[in-house]
Amino acid sequence: DAKTTQPTSMDCAEGRAANLPCNHSTISGNEYVYWYRQIHSQGPQYIIHGLKNNETNEMASLIITEDRKSSTLILPHATLRDTAVYYCIVRVSRQLTFGSGTQLTVLP
Amino acid sequence: ETGVTQSPTHLIKTRGQQVTLRCSSQSGHNTVSWYQQALGQGPQFIFQYYREEENGRGNFPPRFSGLQFPNYSSELNVNALELDDSALYLCASSLAQAFSNQPQHFGDGTRLSIL
Numbered sequence A: 001d002a003k004t005t006q007p008t009s010m011d012c013a014e015g016r017a018a019n020l021p022c023n024h025s026t027i028s029g030n031e032y033v034y035w036y037r038q039i040h041s042q043g044p045q046y047i048i049h050g051l052k053n054n055e056t057n058e059m060a061s062l063i064i065t066e067d068r069k070s071s072t073l074i075l076p077h078a079t080l081r082d083t084a085v086y087y088c089i090v091r092v093s094r095q096l097t098f099g100s101g102t103q104l105t106v107l108p
Numbered sequence B: 001e002t003g004v005t006q007s008p009t010h011l012i013k014t015r016g017q018q019v020t021l022r023c024s025s026q027s028g029h030n031t032v033s034w035y036q037q038a039l040g041q042g043p044q045f046i047f048q049y050y051r052e053e054e055n056g057r058g059n060f061p062p063r064f065s066g067l068q069f070p071n072y073s074s075e076l077n078v079n080a081l082e083l084d085d086s087a088l089y090l091c092a093s094s095l096a097q098a099f100s101n102q103p104q105h106f107g108d109g110t111r112l113s114i115l
Helices: none
Strands: A009-013 A018-023 A032-038 A045-050 A061-064 A070-075 A084-091 A102-107 B005-007 B010-013 B019-024 B031-037 B044-050 B053-057 B064-068 B074-078 B087-094 B110-114
Touching (some): A018 A032, A018 A084, A018 A102, A032 A061, A070 A084, B010 B019, B019 B087, B031 B074, B044 B064, B074 B087
Parallel strands (some): B010 B110
Antiparallel strands (some): A032 A084, A084 A102, B005 B019, B019 B074, B031 B044, B031 B087, B044 B053, B064 B074
């Protein structure tokens, strides 16, 4: 599975959009981009995934660049409960390979 | 709420002992994966079970073993416990091994402490 690069930490004001970037320059054609988040002391929570097209669900939007070498997870209206570690994962095999993720802190 | 339940939530063991952790998968899911998460790190893949057989394994020694039952629930067994086995053990279920784009859904884990 391709490796991903994410910023270590980010802050976002409550009510504003949180934009979390991820670089995956070695992604291959059949690898999906997944996003999970983990709130302290809980298991990772699935957010969204995509292959080529932008995706949106009730939690977030996923924007994948045309060359697929990077993506952005967008939380449209961040709340305090969105404070968590966000993991960007590129996957084709059975397993999910987690990196260090981005610690997102939503500030009041 | 993913519907994936793990038991127990916390467990304390001593070095050399054996432990069994349990996982009930989300309804309709037939694949179970296990992960180990050490403090301050991301989860690391241990192995996956599909149709009651191991279907992929990470870089973990043979003393880590598992089972999957006909109802798709699963167990993780660890023998000869070492201090470094102290971690959060996570179970994730998903639908159909053949469709690798199906997301895995995690339980809240078992916190294992080795004294």
